[in-house]
Amino acid sequence: MVLLRHISVALTAAVTAVGAALFVAVNLLYKRRVWTPEDYYVFKEEEEEQRERQVLVLGLDGAGKSSVLQGLSGADSKRCCRPTRGFNFIRLHTPDCQLDVLEIGGGEDLRVYWTDFLRRTHILVYVVDSSDRSRLPVAKDELHRLLRVDTQLPVVILGNKQDKPNAVSVPELRDALSLGSVADQRKLFLLSLQLGSVGATAACSLQSLQDLLLKLA
Numbered sequence: 344m345v346l347l348r349h350i351s352v353a354l355t356a357a358v359t360a361v362g363a364a365l366f367v368a369v370n371l372l373y374k375r376r377v378w379t380p381e382d383y384y385v386f387k388e389e390e391e392e393q394r395e396r397q398v399l400v401l402g403l404d405g406a407g408k409s410s411v412l413q414g415l416s417g418a419d420s421k422r423c424c425r426p427t428r429g430f431n432f433i434r435l436h437t438p439d440c441q442l443d444v445l446e447i448g449g450g451e452d453l454r455v456y457w458t459d460f461l462r463r464t465h466i467l468v469y470v471v472d473s474s475d476r477s478r479l480p481v482a483k484d485e486l487h488r489l490l491r492v493d494t495q496l497p498v499v500i501l502g503n504k505q506d507k508p509n510a511v512s513v514p515e516l517r518d519a520l521s522l523g524s525v526a527d528q529r530k531l532f533l534l535s536l537q538l539g540s541v542g543a544t545a546a547c548s549l550q551s552l553q554d555l556l557l558k559l560a
């Protein structure tokens with residue numbers, strides 16, 4: 344009788360222990376099944392978001408935006424381009440991140456849409472035709488309109504077409520675009536560019552641009 348009671352107590356204890364272990368295991372399994380994949384996807388999305396950087400390329404029509412994209416993608420930027428009637432996109436893969444470079448056409452009817460694209464942008468590249476002297480005031484007004492919408496966004500201004508004889512110099516461009524009035528805390532760069540030139544000059548300035556974008560990204 345006593346022996347039977349001992350056996351029954353031992354069995355009860357064993358069943359309880361196995362039950363508890365099962366409970367813990369099922370709980371762990373349940374937790375893994377329910378939470379881990381979601382966590383994984385959220386984590387993946389965050390990770391991918393961290394690696395993707397969007398560069399928005401704006402500027403008046405004919406300034407050279409598509410030529411810049413073409414040059415950055417490794418194609419011959421001198422063999423460019425029809426006016427962009429919507430947008431134009433390239434993706435650059437670098438060891439550190441992926442740069443999605445998006446141009447919106449610069450025609451007057453398209454400029455109203457520019458600000459819609461600022462929200463998801465990490466860097467703004469603003470291309471100016473340095474030889475288009477008569478439209479520098481318009482280029483300035485459009486630039487400052489963008490700067491007012493996002494007061495933090497890093498901006499790289501490209502004084503393009505420096506190869507043209509009537510191009511304004513970079514210091515002149517700085518004045519013409521009133522860059523002195525831009526707040527000191529803004530990351531703002533002014534680079535000269537001449538995509539129409541022959542030899543290594545265009546490639547060299549495109550490389551400097553890409554290096555700067557990667558630093559800012």
Ligand SMILES: Nc1nc2c(ncn2[C@@H]2O[C@H](COP(=O)(O)OP(=O)(O)OP(=O)(O)O)[C@@H](O)[C@H]2O)c(=O)[nH]1
Nearest residue numbers: 404405406407408409410426427449504537538539
């Ligand atoms: N001489 C010279 N011509 C250039 C330079 N960059 C671009 N061009 C020429 O300028 C013209 C307009 O260039 P695009 O790149 O199409 O200009 P865009 O800013 O994309 O213009 P939209 O798409 O209409 O907004 C093309 O004929 C280019 O070959 C440059 O640095 N020097």
Ligand SMILES: [Mg+2]
Nearest residue numbers: 408409426427
């Ligand atoms: Mg274009």
